[in-house]
Amino acid sequence: MSRSINLAVVPGDGIGQEVVAQGLKVLRSVLPQDVKLETKEYDLGARRWHRTGETLPDAELEALKAHDAILLGAIGDPSVPSGVLERGLLLKLRFAFDHYVNLRPSKLFPSTATPLAGRPDIDFVVVREGTEGPYTGNGGSLRTGTPAEVATEVSVNTAYGVERVVRDAYERAQARPRKKLTLVHKNNVLVYAGHMWKKIFDKVGQEYPEVTTDYLHVDAATIFFVTQPERFDVIVTDNLFGDILTDLAAAVTGGIGLAASGNINPTGEFPSMFEPVHGSAPDIAGQGKADPTATILSVALLLRHLGFETEAARIEETVAADLAERDGAAPRTTDEIGDALAVRV
Amino acid sequence: MSRSINLAVVPGDGIGQEVVAQGLKVLRSVLPQDVKLETKEYDLGARRWHRTGETLPDAELEALKAHDAILLGAIGDPSVPSGVLERGLLLKLRFAFDHYVNLRPSKLFPSTATPLAGRPDIDFVVVREGTEGPYTGNGGSLRTGTPAEVATEVSVNTAYGVERVVRDAYERAQARPRKKLTLVHKNNVLVYAGHMWKKIFDKVGQEYPEVTTDYLHVDAATIFFVTQPERFDVIVTDNLFGDILTDLAAAVTGGIGLAASGNINPTGEFPSMFEPVHGSAPDIAGQGKADPTATILSVALLLRHLGFETEAARIEETVAADLAERDGAAPRTTDEIGDALAVRV
Ligand SMILES: CC(C)[C@H](C(=O)O)[C@@H](O)C(=O)O
Ligand SMILES: CC(C)[C@H](C(=O)O)[C@@H](O)C(=O)O
Numbered sequence: 001m002s003r004s005i006n007l008a009v010v011p012g013d014g015i016g017q018e019v020v021a022q023g024l025k026v027l028r029s030v031l032p033q034d035v036k037l038e039t040k041e042y043d044l045g046a047r048r049w050h051r052t053g054e055t056l057p058d059a060e061l062e063a064l065k066a067h068d069a070i071l072l073g074a075i076g077d078p079s080v081p082s083g084v085l086e087r088g089l090l091l092k093l094r095f096a097f098d099h100y101v102n103l104r105p106s107k108l109f110p111s112t113a114t115p116l117a118g119r120p121d122i123d124f125v126v127v128r129e130g131t132e133g134p135y136t137g138n139g140g141s142l143r144t145g146t147p148a149e150v151a152t153e154v155s156v157n158t159a160y161g162v163e164r165v166v167r168d169a170y171e172r173a174q175a176r177p178r179k180k181l182t183l184v185h186k187n188n189v190l191v192y193a194g195h196m197w198k199k200i201f202d203k204v205g206q207e208y209p210e211v212t213t214d215y216l217h218v219d220a221a222t223i224f225f226v227t228q229p230e231r232f233d234v235i236v237t238d239n240l241f242g243d244i245l246t247d248l249a250a251a252v253t254g255g256i257g258l259a260a261s262g263n264i265n266p267t268g269e270f271p272s273m274f275e276p277v278h279g280s281a282p283d284i285a286g287q288g289k290a291d292p293t294a295t296i297l298s299v300a301l302l303l304r305h306l307g308f309e310t311e312a313a314r315i316e317e318t319v320a321a322d323l324a325e326r327d328g329a330a331p332r333t334t335d336e337i338g339d340a341l342a343v344r345v
Numbered sequence: 346m347s348r349s350i351n352l353a354v355v356p357g358d359g360i361g362q363e364v365v366a367q368g369l370k371v372l373r374s375v376l377p378q379d380v381k382l383e384t385k386e387y388d389l390g391a392r393r394w395h396r397t398g399e400t401l402p403d404a405e406l407e408a409l410k411a412h413d414a415i416l417l418g419a420i421g422d423p424s425v426p427s428g429v430l431e432r433g434l435l436l437k438l439r440f441a442f443d444h445y446v447n448l449r450p451s452k453l454f455p456s457t458a459t460p461l462a463g464r465p466d467i468d469f470v471v472v473r474e475g476t477e478g479p480y481t482g483n484g485g486s487l488r489t490g491t492p493a494e495v496a497t498e499v500s501v502n503t504a505y506g507v508e509r510v511v512r513d514a515y516e517r518a519q520a521r522p523r524k525k526l527t528l529v530h531k532n533n534v535l536v537y538a539g540h541m542w543k544k545i546f547d548k549v550g551q552e553y554p555e556v557t558t559d560y561l562h563v564d565a566a567t568i569f570f571v572t573q574p575e576r577f578d579v580i581v582t583d584n585l586f587g588d589i590l591t592d593l594a595a596a597v598t599g600g601i602g603l604a605a606s607g608n609i610n611p612t613g614e615f616p617s618m619f620e621p622v623h624g625s626a627p628d629i630a631g632q633g634k635a636d637p638t639a640t641i642l643s644v645a646l647l648l649r650h651l652g653f654e655t656e657a658a659r660i661e662e663t664v665a666a667d668l669a670e671r672d673g674a675a676p677r678t679t680d681e682i683g684d685a686l687a688v689r690v
Binding site for chain 1: 421427428431432436459460461462463479480482484485486488489490491492493494495496497498499500501502503504505508531532533534535536537538539540541543544563564565567568570571572585588589591592593595596597600601
């Protein structure tokens, strides 16, 4: 465990600024005295793009590489054409830094409201592939803007890419008490990619005889997320299905205000990046209304990734305790929630 | 309105057999005396494939064309490799008969249990594109089965295909009291297809000034399905997103046992096909446990499509009345539910 953290901070757009400030506050407060925290902020996102036309220049991509980890707020603004920042900045980071494990835990805290009747026990983690699938930017459009336009999107999947993320998911399942891993895909329609995923899933599974496995089509999986979420322990799935399922998972647990994520490069060759699952929420930006909890829980994932398990657990316990007191209490500002958690931690 | 119906019946696999029998029972019972119903059953599905290796021979495809409509039960069995029957039979029918409007209404009946706390008002319809997108079977795999395998899936989208389904959705929105249409896609990542969908959606919208429009990314849409389903009226979306969202819609309303669908060819060039959204459920097949209601509601969609609006509405009211009595009552067999609805209708 390193006794110093050299952190890159990318607040980004909208509420990203506000929530990242609280994440840093809690991070500073939880770290032991002897751990040196250095942070460097990168001005990337909508304002930068409007000013310079740049999304992520090579020099900054290079500079980011030198950090131990990246804390990101949110990317995206209605003033920028849809896709420009998502592809040119957020996905560029995930792909350039080979964040092939996009880790998204879902837990229903005992005190948190859920839209589900009957309050099921929810505690699962989605291992979303982060560097392939329909997210590669492959595709194009022909006769663009005419009535004869054809637009394609190519989902690219490699045995190399699938095997490494599937293996990571088995490792995580093996380390959890229930040891259950569910593959989600749509192999009755997407037969090329789907069959490859399933074959590799079955093959790697032979090395983990203690892990119980299951397969679900993505459409059926959404049903179980709502009617029987307690059946899940670890889920492994492709980039697009993982995107969809983790928003749904957030909806059935405490809402998108609590959903944390880590874009992890397990080899350590590149810095991993931690961010809330939510977006930049321009409608409430600058009003102190954003819930910084998802970012603070992402800081916990960051600490765990860097070997600070005690501190990560402390943040998670503090959040659980704070959530238990939210019920019926007056709503607090972004800052107040951050302060409360920073003090308590 | 034709005073005769020449119906093709494809019971298919698993519970398909059982539920289609009940659908026909109700259809016979609801039709006025003077309407001549002719039915022809087609033996297609897993048993046929095991026996002859055929999924859908040309001669049968040709014969099916002559019918006014098709009633389908369910396709798929674990004894057949995943994808063989789905692609070779079900999707082949949807594509060959140009079923570009895959219509899936979602309504929470007052008496029906929902996994959602607070019982929101749900009454929306998903217009799922049925002949393009990731369902075209485009793609392939290279170095199959080796550690160097690459598998692709190509989503193919045409202005021709998108415009016609978007227009159909505007027409449906225009005809409903709330007149609201939501486009669901993922145009911040799938920029080629997503931007084309959005452009066409906006362009066609100019012809429907009374229709309020909205756009949601598919991940965000799943959140609203759970937290605020009452915000939706008509939704138009691509083939894969529509597949996922309609299972989720079924989950938040009465469950997959009530979800009906129509694969519609609006031009009338080919017969439209009506089927429950659920699958063949081999685990409960042959036990009289399947709920035939989704099939019976699909028969209502079939009747409406053929111009029998009164009879369609009668089935829907009968189902609503029957559902109101299910609460707390002893569970009934497939046959008993079918009988009850047939008598009452
Ligand atoms: C903003 C968008 C590109 C991103 C994604 O689709 O991955 C987001 O939805 C997420 O889940 O992190
Ligand atoms: C069985 C399968 C091919 C089909 C689909 O994906 O369209 C089903 O899930 C559906 O929704 O009708």
